[in-house]
Amino acid sequence: MNTTEESLTSLMDSSEATQYSTKYWYTSLLTMYFVISLCVVAGNTLTAIAYFTTPHLQTLQNLVICNLSLADAIIAVLSKPFFALSYTEAGIVFGARHKWVCLVSLWAVMGSGLCGILCVFVLSLERLLAIIFPFRYYTWVTDNSVRAMIVFVWAFAFTLTAFPLMGLNTWTHGARCFTMFVYTPTYNVYVATNLNVLILVAMALMNITIAVVAVKQNKVNIIQSGSTQNTGQYKVTKMLLTVIGVFYLCWIPYIVLTAIFTMTKHLPEWFALLQDLSKLLIGMNSVLNPLIYARGNEKFRAAFARLLRRAPRVSSEV
Known part of the structure; x- marks a missing residue:
């Protein structure tokens, strides 16, 4: 047994060592x-740089996308x-x-994870307002309301997940550094699990509404204009619905399995x-997002x- 294994075993009794x-x-x-992390950082940093260095990309819709890329x-x-x-x-x-x-x-990973989910929620909310209330x-x-929402999301996510740092934890010497071992059951159930489920349900309802209304509006536009080409708003909505769909496919398995694992x-x-x-899968979600932006x-x-x-x-010009 090497030194690390001896240290590990000494932290707990033999029944827990395995x-x-x-x-x-x-x-x-x-x-x-x-490998996935490198791809995530490269792809999403490229998205953020594209937003900040391309004036015609600097719209409110793309600001929300840039925010999600930074979160990823x-x-x-x-x-x-x-x-x-x-x-x-x-x-x-x-x-x-x-x-x-x-x-x-744990605070870093839980805070950034919740922030990522809330950034997708903001993305859904922006599309819902654009589709349901186009005149308002x-x-x-x-610009001010979007920036304020972004600041609120980041502050809320990292503040809420900081409660275990303030004493709401059950950490003991020898505890494995997982939330199920060092966070209180109440926090795990109501914050780490139930809050995520509520956000996901709300997003699902919003995006079902967005999809139904967007399809109806696009059909009306085609009939009125006699063109089969998608309108600009419809293309944006279609791209963002793809982002949401991939998000669900990648996050649902983790949330369900983690809830079972915790309880x-x-x-x-x-x-x-x-x-x-x-x-x-969560990492793959962040890898795919820039590809979806490029395709859509x-x-x-x-x-x-x-x-x-x-x-x-640049080198060729020089």
Whole structure:
């Protein structure tokens, strides 16, 4: 037994040692996670740069998209300490011995995750107002109101998830750095689970409404204009509904499996494997978003192409 394994075993009795030790899939999981993280940061940073360096992309709709891209990139960065503390032997020992390291890493990943979900909620809300209230849209959705909403979302997410730092935790020496072991059951149920479910249900209702109304409006526009071409608003709505759909496909497995994992004490090892793999789906969601923007928005596609070709173009001119 090496030093790390001895330290790990010394933190708990022999009956718990197996539960707290690393699993055979951890190395592969970490490798896939870091590859996905690099793709997430690269793609979403490119989206943010495209927004800030392309004047005709700087609309309120695209500001909301840029906000989501920044949230995706930040999730990828802030989740790294959590993965290091949770999926390596040295990290497990370190997190089990150092309370604040564990709590801060969980706060970073929980806060950024909730912020990401709320950013998608804001995206849905913006489209709902544009589709349902087109005549009041520009009165309600202003530069100041959008920026205020973005600031509120970030502040709310990181404040709400900071409660365990303020004492709402059950951390003890030797505890595995997972929310189910260091957060109170009340916090896990009502904040980590129920709040996410409520947001997802609200978004589902909003996006079903958006889809139904958008299809009806597009049919009316086609009949009135005699053209089969989609209107600009319809194209934007179609792209953002694709973003929402992919979001649900990638997040639902994680939320469901994590809820079961948190509320059930004894589960088979294969379930833990599934729950860990579901975390990679969240990363894939953030990888796919920039591709959806490029496919659904010609201006984003052109901006991406310009940025990716910039270095060769500059060198050739010199």
